[in-house]
Amino acid sequence: MKRFVAGAVASITALTLTVGCANQIQQLEPKLELKKAAEDLGAAEKVGFTIKAGGSVDDLIAVAKKESAGDEEPFTDEDADILRKLYNSSFTVAWDKAGEGVTDDKALINATIDGVTGAEVRVVDQVAYLKIPVKDLATKFGATAADVDEMAAEASAEVPGVEKLVEGGWVSIAAADLEKFTSEAGFNVTPSASSQAENDKVAAELKTSAENLLNGADVVRDAADSTHLTVTTTTTKAFAEVKRFVEALEKIATKDQASILDEAIGSELDTPPAEKPIVLDLWIDNGKFKAFEVNYLQFVDGATGRASVRVEISTGAEITAPTDATKLDLAPIFEAFGGLGGAGLGTGGEGGNDAKVWAELVGQQAVLSALAQGGKPAKYLKQAADETAFGDIKIKVVRTGVAQVNSGASVACVTVPATTSGKPKVVEAAC
Numbered sequence: 001m002k003r004f005v006a007g008a009v010a011s012i013t014a015l016t017l018t019v020g021c022a023n024q025i026q027q028l029e030p031k032l033e034l035k036k037a038a039e040d041l042g043a044a045e046k047v048g049f050t051i052k053a054g055g056s057v058d059d060l061i062a063v064a065k066k067e068s069a070g071d072e073e074p075f076t077d078e079d080a081d082i083l084r085k086l087y088n089s090s091f092t093v094a095w096d097k098a099g100e101g102v103t104d105d106k107a108l109i110n111a112t113i114d115g116v117t118g119a120e121v122r123v124v125d126q127v128a129y130l131k132i133p134v135k136d137l138a139t140k141f142g143a144t145a146a147d148v149d150e151m152a153a154e155a156s157a158e159v160p161g162v163e164k165l166v167e168g169g170w171v172s173i174a175a176a177d178l179e180k181f182t183s184e185a186g187f188n189v190t191p192s193a194s195s196q197a198e199n200d201k202v203a204a205e206l207k208t209s210a211e212n213l214l215n216g217a218d219v220v221r222d223a224a225d226s227t228h229l230t231v232t233t234t235t236t237k238a239f240a241e242v243k244r245f246v247e248a249l250e251k252i253a254t255k256d257q258a259s260i261l262d263e264a265i266g267s268e269l270d271t272p273p274a275e276k277p278i279v280l281d282l283w284i285d286n287g288k289f290k291a292f293e294v295n296y297l298q299f300v301d302g303a304t305g306r307a308s309v310r311v312e313i314s315t316g317a318e319i320t321a322p323t324d325a326t327k328l329d330l331a332p333i334f335e336a337f338g339g340l341g342g343a344g345l346g347t348g349g350e351g352g353n354d355a356k357v358w359a360e361l362v363g364q365q366a367v368l369s370a371l372a373q374g375g376k377p378a379k380y381l382k383q384a385a386d387e388t389a390f391g392d393i394k395i396k397v398v399r400t401g402v403a404q405v406n407s408g409a410s411v412a413c414v415t416v417p418a419t420t421s422g423k424p425k426v427v428e429a430a431c
Contacts, residue, residue: 029221030219030220030221030229031214031219033229033284033287034214034219034229034231034282034284035211035214036287037284037287037288037289038207038210038211038214038289040287040288040289041288041289041313041315042203042207044315044316045096045097045098046094046095046096046097046315046316046317046318046319047094047095047313047314047315048092048093048094048095048108048313048314048315048317049092049093049094049311049312049313050090050091050092050311050312050313050314051090051091051092051309051310051311052089052090052091052310052312053086053087053089053307053308053309053310054293054295054306054307054308054309054310055295055297055305055306055307055308056305056306056307057083057084057087057307058305059297059304059305059306059307060083060297060305060307061075061080061083062305063297063300063303063305063307064079064080064083067300073376078419078420078421079374079375082370082371082374082420083374085113085114085371086374088112088114088115089111089112089113089114089115090111090112091109091110091111091112092108092109092110092111093107093108093109093110094107094108094110094314094317094319095107095108095319096318096319104125105123106122106123106124106319107121107122107123107319108120108121108122108123108319109121109122113137113140114140116133116136116137116140117133118131118132118133118136118168119131119132119133119137122319122320122321122322123175124319124320124321125321126174126175127172127173127174127175127321128172128173128174128175129170129171129172129321129322129325130165130170130171130172130173131165131168131169131170131171131322132165132168133168134148134152134165134166134167134168135148135166135167135168136168141371142421148166151166152166152167161326161327161328161329162328164326165328169324169325169326170322170324170325170326171325171326171327171328172325172326172327172328173327173328174327201252202249202252205245205248205249205252206245208248209241209242209244209245212241212244213233213237213238213241214231216233216237217231217232217233217237218231218232218233219231219232220232227283227284227285227290228281228282228283229281229282229283229284230279230280230281230282231279231280231281231282232277232278232279232280233277233278233280234275234276234277234278235272235273235274235275235276235277235278236272236273236275238278239269239272239273240272242269243269246265246269250262276299277298278298279294279295279298280292280293280294281293281294281295288313288315289313290312290313291310291311291312291313292310292311292313293308293309293310293311294308294309295307295308296308296309354393354407354408354410355405355406355407355408355410355411355412355428356405356410356412356426356428358388358389358393358395358405358407358412359403359405359412359413359414359424359426360414360424360426361388362381362384362385362388362389362395362403362405362414363377363384363403363414363415363416363423363424363425363426364424365380365384365387365388366378366380366381366383366384366416366424367416367417367420367422367423367424369383369384370420371420376401376418376419377401377416377417377418377419377420377422377424378400378401378416378418381397381401381402381403381416382397385397385403392407392408393405393406393407394406394407398413398431399431401415401416401418402414402415402416402431403431404430404431410428411428411429411430412426412427412428412429413426413427413429413430413431414426
């Protein structure tokens with residue numbers, strides 16, 4: 001009898017341990033697959049990411065209308081139309097490290113805008129190739145074919161080869177010309193060993209953050225789809241890791257970069273958020289990341305449905321140079337901006353109208369940002385001013401929707417339209 005009891009106890013103990021181990025294995029196995037896929041992605045020489053909207057645009061519109069009820073600027077049908085355009089758009093960025101160093105790196109940027117495909121930039125062998133479906137996009141957003149033809153004729157008279165770009169064909173710009181243009185403008189976008197080293201440090205910190213979040217998260221495999229993993233963490237864990245990552249970036253950044261970062265974030269990281277779960281969906285197939293998706297309605301109290309940001313991942317895709325590209329000569333552009341005329345870009349020039357040119361640019365940028373992200377152009381004017389200003393160009397938002405541009409001795413005032421269907425108004429005078 002004692003022997004029987006001892007055997008029974010041993011069997012129950014073994015069963016309990018087995019169940020406990022099975023539960024641990026159930027958690028550990030998808031985490032190991034996730035870690036392996038992340039390592040494989042990090043080591044890939046050729047990687048591409050496509051960003052698009054997921055879930056239902058109607059779910060997002062319903063939440064936006066509910067959240068804005070009673071606001072001074074409630075959600076409108078025009079805003080809903082913008083969201084539908086975003087849901088019909090996507091953005092892809094890809095690169096190929098090719099070999100040692102940065103001079104032979106290849107890159108690709110591709111966009112679909114409200115269903116219009118074909119906008120693309122490729123960089124191969126230090127030559128930038130550009131293609132934009134100008135006519136399709138212009139007519140999509142209200143311009144007429146006659147307007148586009150008139151613009152193309154005027155542009156082609158100044159810069160030979162632009163007409164092919166307007167027609168939707170490929171044009172090319174040599175890296176040396178691009179470097180000259182950017183240096184004339186007061187900044188440099190040419191990759192360097194030091195910039196690559198900084199990028200590597202940022203990538204290492206980002207990897208550390210991802211690993212830290214993964215180690216503290218629950219990972220579960222979808223019983224209905226073996227490639228689908230659900231990762232659940234919390235707002236407080238994510239907050240702590242974001243704060244750690246930002247502090248690490250400040251140590252890597254230059255003094256000016258750290259100042260910009262501090263200004264952008266401000267006091268946002270001073271107070272931890274309330275404890276809530278955060279769910280991330282991942283898809284891994286044959287050990288490789290295929291996609292991840294975040295339902296951002298989970299961050300809205302009381303929201304139902306699903307509206308998400310989805311990122312689809314590809315590896316191994318070749319980036320090649322188009323065979324029929326027309327070379328663009330940037331010299332006329334240098335001259336138009338004073339880059340080769342002795343006046344200097346951004347110093348006022350002999351014509352004294354530099355400020356007007358930059359005022360038009362900042363106004364257009366604010367409208368484009370509103371179109372892409374939703375809302376009114378005035379909301380994005382400061383952001384557009386910060387992104388556009390460089391060198392001697394000074395841009396200051398003086399009141400809602402109005403900014404003043406100073407360039408050397410010239411000055412201009414830009415007023416953005418109330419909606420994205422309007423056009424910025426520029427006058428050559430102080431605001």
